[in-house]
Amino acid sequence: MSGPAGAGGPVPPGVPPTGGRRGLAAALTPDPAGGPVGVPPTGGRRGLAAALTIDRRWLFLAMGLAIVVPLVVPLGLPTEASAPVKANFYAVEDLPEGATVLVSVDLDPASTPEVEPYFHASVRHLKKRGAKLVFVTLWYQAPPLVDRWIAKTVEQATFPGDRPYKRNVDYVWLGFREGKQAVMANMGQDLWATFAGHAADGTALADIPMMAGVHRLSDFALLVLVSAGFPGAKEYVQQVQARYGLRIVAACTAVSTTDLSPYYASGQLLGLAGGMGATAEYEVLVSRLVGLDPKRGNGAMALDALNIGHVVVILAIVLGNVAYFVGRRKR
Amino acid sequence: MKKQLPLILGFVAGLLAFVERYVPAAPMRSMQSFLLNAAMVLAAAAFILGAVNVIQVNAPIIARRREDWPYKVVLVASALIMFLAGIKWDRLGGAPRPPAVTAAAGDTSIEVVADRDDALVWFAPAPLVRPVAPGTYTVTVRALRAGYAETQATVDVKPGQRVTVRAWLPMLWGPTGRVFTWLYDHVFAPSNATMFALLAFFIASAAFRAFRARNAEAALLLGAAILIMVGRVPLGRALSPAFPAIADWIVDIPNNAGRRAIMMGAALGAIATSLRVILGLERSHLGRDA
Numbered sequence: 001m002s003g004p005a006g007a008g009g010p011v012p013p014g015v016p017p018t019g020g021r022r023g024l025a026a027a028l029t030p031d032p033a034g035g036p037v038g039v040p041p042t043g044g045r046r047g048l049a050a051a052l053t054i055d056r057r058w059l060f061l062a063m064g065l066a067i068v069v070p071l072v073v074p075l076g077l078p079t080e081a082s083a084p085v086k087a088n089f090y091a092v093e094d095l096p097e098g099a100t101v102l103v104s105v106d107l108d109p110a111s112t113p114e115v116e117p118y119f120h121a122s123v124r125h126l127k128k129r130g131a132k133l134v135f136v137t138l139w140y141q142a143p144p145l146v147d148r149w150i151a152k153t154v155e156q157a158t159f160p161g162d163r164p165y166k167r168n169v170d171y172v173w174l175g176f177r178e179g180k181q182a183v184m185a186n187m188g189q190d191l192w193a194t195f196a197g198h199a200a201d202g203t204a205l206a207d208i209p210m211m212a213g214v215h216r217l218s219d220f221a222l223l224v225l226v227s228a229g230f231p232g233a234k235e236y237v238q239q240v241q242a243r244y245g246l247r248i249v250a251a252c253t254a255v256s257t258t259d260l261s262p263y264y265a266s267g268q269l270l271g272l273a274g275g276m277g278a279t280a281e282y283e284v285l286v287s288r289l290v291g292l293d294p295k296r297g298n299g300a301m302a303l304d305a306l307n308i309g310h311v312v313v314i315l316a317i318v319l320g321n322v323a324y325f326v327g328r329r330k331r
Numbered sequence: 332m333k334k335q336l337p338l339i340l341g342f343v344a345g346l347l348a349f350v351e352r353y354v355p356a357a358p359m360r361s362m363q364s365f366l367l368n369a370a371m372v373l374a375a376a377a378f379i380l381g382a383v384n385v386i387q388v389n390a391p392i393i394a395r396r397r398e399d400w401p402y403k404v405v406l407v408a409s410a411l412i413m414f415l416a417g418i419k420w421d422r423l424g425g426a427p428r429p430p431a432v433t434a435a436a437g438d439t440s441i442e443v444v445a446d447r448d449d450a451l452v453w454f455a456p457a458p459l460v461r462p463v464a465p466g467t468y469t470v471t472v473r474a475l476r477a478g479y480a481e482t483q484a485t486v487d488v489k490p491g492q493r494v495t496v497r498a499w500l501p502m503l504w505g506p507t508g509r510v511f512t513w514l515y516d517h518v519f520a521p522s523n524a525t526m527f528a529l530l531a532f533f534i535a536s537a538a539f540r541a542f543r544a545r546n547a548e549a550a551l552l553l554g555a556a557i558l559i560m561v562g563r564v565p566l567g568r569a570l571s572p573a574f575p576a577i578a579d580w581i582v583d584i585p586n587n588a589g590r591r592a593i594m595m596g597a598a599l600g601a602i603a604t605s606l607r608v609i610l611g612l613e614r615s616h617l618g619r620d621a
Contacts, residue, residue, distance in 0.1 A: 056536045063535040077565040082575065109520035110527030141523070143506060144515045148477065178378070179371035186367040189360060193368065243352075254563075262587045262594065277563050307566040309531060314557055316538040321553075324543045 053323065059316060066312045070304030076295055077307060081281040084264050088249045088271025089285045091222065092125045099221035100132040100214050104236070105149075108141035111228035111253050116149070117299030118251035118279035119226045121286040123153045126224070127162055128290050132210045133171040134220070136195075138183055138231050143176050143200075159290035168199060168208045175200030180231040181239050188217045188240040218244040225250040232256070237263045251279050276306050338611045345609035385410060416514055419505030421480075430472065430484040430498045437493030438462050441470060441486060445498045449475035465490045472498035478509025555581055 081089070095101070103122070107115055126133060133154065137146055150173060152158075154165045165171045174195045177183045186194040192205050192215055205211045213219060223246055227233040233250035241248055241263075249271040252260055257274025264272040273282045280299030287294040294300055344366055351363040389403040421427070440462030443452045450472050465488055473481035479500045486494045502509045544550035561567035562578025607613035 054539065056539070059535045059539055060532045063532050067531060077569055079565050080568060082579070109523040112524070141519075144477075144512060147507065177371060179367075179374040182367050182370035182374065186364065186371065189364050189367065193364065194371075258582060258586050258590060261582050262590045265583060265587050275563065277565075303565060307564045310560045310564050311566065313535055313538045314560060316535050317542050317553065317557065320539040320542060321544055324545075 054319070059312075062312050063309065066308040067305045070308050071301065074295070074301060075304045075307065077304065079281055079284050079294075079300065079303060081285050082278060084272040084274070085278050085281045085285070086271075087264075088251075088273055088282060089125070091247065091249045091270040092122065092129060092224075095126075095129050095131060095221055098130045098132065100134065100210065100219070101126055101222045101224060102134045102136065102217065102220045103224045103226065105135060105137045105142055105146045105226045106139045106232045107145070107226060107228035108139060109145065112145065113302060114253045114276045115226050115228055115251050115279055117276075117283045117297060117302075118273050119149055120153045120158075121279070121283040121297070121299070122224050122226070122249075122251075123149075124159055124162070124290050124292075125286045127154075127165065128159075128286075131221075133165070134174060134211075134214065135171065136174045136187070137176050138180060139228075140176055140178065146173065159292050162290070167201065168203050169210065172205075172208055172211060173200045181235050184231065184236055184239040188244055191216050191219075216244075217246055221247065223248040225252075227252045227256070229253065229256065233260055233269065234263070237268050241268050249273075251282070276302055280306075334617070337617050338614070342609055342611060345605065349609070382410065382414070413511070413514060416504070416508065416510040417506055419503075419508070421501060421504045421508070427480050427482070427501065428499045430470075430482045430496050432484050432486055432494060432496055434489075434492050434494045436491060439465055439488060439490055440493050441468060441488060442493055442495045443470060443472060443498065444495060445472050445500055447474050447479065447500045450498065450500060451475055463488055470496050472496070472500065474500045476509070478503055478507065478512040555585075 103119075103126075105119060123133070135146060135150065137143060150171070154171055155167070157164055167173070174191075177194060179186070183194060192211075195205070197205050199205060199208065217223065217240055223236065225233040225236055225248060227236075227250055233248070233252055234256070236246075236248060236250075237260075240246060248269055250260060250269055251273040252275075254275030254277075257272070257278075260269060260272055260274065263269045273279045276299065280297070280303045283297040283299040284294040287297055287300075347359070347362055348366060351359045386407065389407050391397075393400050393403050393407070443450075445452075451474070452470065452472050467485060467487050469483060469485050471481065471483045473479070480503055482498045482500065484496050484498075486496060488494050505511065542553060542556070544553050558574065559578045559581055561570070562574040562576075562581075567574035567578070604613060608616065
């Protein structure tokens with residue numbers, strides 16, 4: 001093993017480099033700041049175990065490249081929708097023309113890469129079905145995001161044959177209410193009272209024609225939940241789905257997928273897009289439907305980064321275990 | 332009474348919420364609605380308590396220069412700035428100024444004058460037409476950046492008339508205002524996203540250091556995790572259609588079985604705790620003296 005690049009001559013076996021920690025040789029030795037991330041070899045630095053004692057910064061670099069490079073140079077692997085995503089798609093397709101749909105956007109900026117593609121795709125899909133849209137959020141971090149997403153996808157024509165939706169005519173943005181499950185339960189009983197009879201811009205709901213027949217959650221043909229955690233899709237199911245027999249589809253972050261999977265299996269969620277992969281699958285389905293290029297969507301483009309990122313994690317697990325078993329045998 | 336009143340309130344509120352589910356009478360529903368509204372008001376009021384608590388906890392630390400006091404200054408100052416930015420100061424001066432519409436002889440057209448260089452103008456129902464045909468038009472003027480007022484005027488253009496719409500787009504305050512939006516876009520959102528993005532690097536490091544097949548259970552978990560990861564991305568499907576099928580099976584069968592057991596156990600526990608609270612057997616939420 002050679003010494004640190006640019007630090008002079010070779011380093012004797014067993015002696016950690018004392019100069020700069022640049023280069024592969026330095027990277028394959030223990031990190032004085034954070035310690036080695038592999039198994040510390042008991043003997044000399046020769047052998048597989050020592051070679052697998054990788055400085056964590058190389059892992060960080062590999063992960064960074066795995067995320068950035070595919071975004072610049074897309075792989076374009078074919079995407080096929082899974083059963084819960086197809087179920088989500090067909091739940092929207094089954095909507096009658098001009099139905100009123102509630103879209104609850106419960107997220108923060110951190111979760112946007114995972115669920116934002118779903119929001120835009122589902123809004124396009126709902127517009128394609130001619131649906132009237134009512135937006136709410138139960139997360140205080142969400143309103144600025146919802147405002148601009150509405151301006152981007154709802155108020156603009158974004159696919160051939162689309163038209164800009166007009167505020168308080170084709171869609172209503174009710175805004176944020178604090179209270180978590182209490183708000184959900186209240187919306188189930190009286191949506192108007194929950195939002196004090198006004199939309200987010202101050203317009204009285206009584207003055208908005210599309211709200212005439214919409215007084216509680218059961219008046220919606222479908223609930224679309226863009227959910228990044230608590231309160232979110234799980235709480236909607238627990239608080240109002242079974243009680244009022246609501247039709248719900250949801251998108252969630254990858255870590256929440258296993259939480260929501262039982263509700264999809266029981267039919268309480270008609271469809272489920274869990275994580276970046278699934279939201280990209282939904283985006284591809286909708287893009288094909290509305291005549292957009294499926295490969296140009298944000299979700300589809302991020303899928304390559306997800307692919308390679310997963311490969312890095314799997315390789316890290318495999319390398320870590322090889323190092324572990326080799327080190328254990330030596331000891 | 333200090334102990335009895337909270338217990339009575341808890342009993343009545345809990346009983347009403349429970350009975351309402353099984354008694355579909357209108358008075359029960361309105362009672363439940365009142366309780367839910369009260370819960371929402373209390374939840375909102377908790378923010379005020381939270382703010383007071385933040386000051387109570389951090390002010391003494393700052394005053395006495397205890398460990399990490401500069402971070403406390405940042406915390407309190409950030410909270411104060413966001414609080415001030417969230418107030419709709421522009422509404423204190425009354426309603427926003429409507430656009431002024433004047434008509435004069437000239438070519439048949441609409442002229443829009445705004446007090447901002449980056450103003451965007453929309454004409455409806457026609458697309459952007461200048462000059463226009465005689466008729467009624469709705470002119471919307473808004474700033475390119477978020478956080479400024481949007482204004483709208485309906486104008487009637489007669490033949491041989493130039494109608495001038497003079498629009499004022501003042502900076503807004505409050506949750507949709509410029510300062511709040513700027514802080515959200517340039518401080519909160521990047522910080523929030525950065526914290527979450529670090530997870531990718533943390534996972535990579537943890538996968539190498541900690542995810543070891545030390546025993547049979549850990550090996551099982553490890554194998555399931557790898558199969559789920561491979562099966563959930565297009566790469567796995569490209570390698571073999573078996574990967575997504577295996578991932579689906581793991582999520583649908585063993586995962587759902589385990590999740591259901593946990594959820595039902597938690598639900599039974601919640602029911603038992605709720606009953607204890609309603610009946611006054613559980614008093615820990617009332618404080619140490621109860």
